[in-house]
Amino acid sequence: MSTPPVFFDHVIIEGVEDIHRYQPGGYHPILIDDRLNERYRIVDKLGHGGxxxxxxxxxxxxxKYVAVKVGTSGADRVEINVLSHMAQNPLSDTIPETNRLLIPP
Known part of the structure; x- marks a missing residue:
């Protein structure tokens, strides 16, 4: 027997991602002070995209402060393809490797 979905009312705030996208295949829930990869402590949210x-x-x-981009698990490979293409660009060699890091899930 499966558990029925839980629905709740919420106010949509302009510029904030849809809370319903925090589900399997969507955004990964992250909280302030979470630690990622046992190295990166989350301080604040900078933004979101598709x-x-x-x-x-x-x-x-x-x-040092860093920006950490956390992709959706269910995204088609658009974002990864774009980032891979950018990484193959000769200009990416001018950016120190320590400024770019891909952490696999």
């Missing part, structure tokens, strides 16, 4: 959310984090190994 395929990801972007978070301000502290790299606990270097104590």
């Amino acid at each position: 395929y990801s959310t972007v978070w301000l984090a502290v790299d606990e190994q270097t104590t």
